[in-house]
Amino acid sequence: FTQHSCEQALAALEAEEAEHGDILWLPNATDAGVPTIKGYHWWRAAAALLPREGSASGLRIAAKVDDDSFVHLGNLVRDMRQLHCVSHLHYGSIGFTGYDPSIWRLCGWSWQPRGNNYRKERCARKGAHP
Numbered sequence: 257f258t259q260h261s262c263e264q265a266l267a268a269l270e271a272e273e274a275e276h277g278d279i280l281w282l283p284n285a286t287d288a289g290v291p292t293i294k295g296y297h298w299w300r301a302a303a304a305l306l307p308r309e310g311s312a313s314g315l316r317i318a319a320k321v322d323d324d325s326f327v328h329l330g331n332l333v334r335d336m337r338q339l340h341c342v343s344h345l346h347y348g349s350i351g352f353t354g355y356d357p358s359i360w361r362l363c364g365w366s367w368q369p370r371g372n373n374y375r376k377e378r379c380a381r382k383g384a385h386p
Contacts, residue, residue: 280305280318295320354384 273279285297298320307314317336321327339345353365354374363384364374374386 352386354379354386356383357385358383 269279273281280298280301282294282297282301285294302315302318302320305315305318307316335347339347349367351365351367352371352374354363354371355361356363361382361384363379363382364371364377366373371386374380374384379386
């Protein structure tokens with residue numbers, strides 16, 4: 257990207273947001289060193305936009321896609337139609353890891369759902385929390 261093309265892309269995204277209100281900008285969220293900080297900010301902001309218990313107002317669906325992801329929109333639309341009755345759903349993959357919060361040191365990252373690497377690497381003994 258050149259500076260000019262980046263500015264054009266940002267202008268197009270801002271126009272999309274102004275017209276449809278479908279982009280959530282995360283001020284001060286960064287990948288600098290710890291990607292989980294950006295993820296934390298996204299989940300926190302998205303949760304604030306979801307309907308409260310017993311309320312019909314708010315977002316029905318919030319989606320997070322990284323810049324290195326590919327979304328097959330046809331499959332996503334089909335699956336969301338089938339799952340429309342589920343009130344709280346995570347659709348996708350979640351990596352499991354632990355962090356030592358005092359220094360943001362990662363320990364035990366894995367795609368395995370039960371955190372096998374976290375236990376195998378004895379992350380709790382190293383001060384990490386899942």
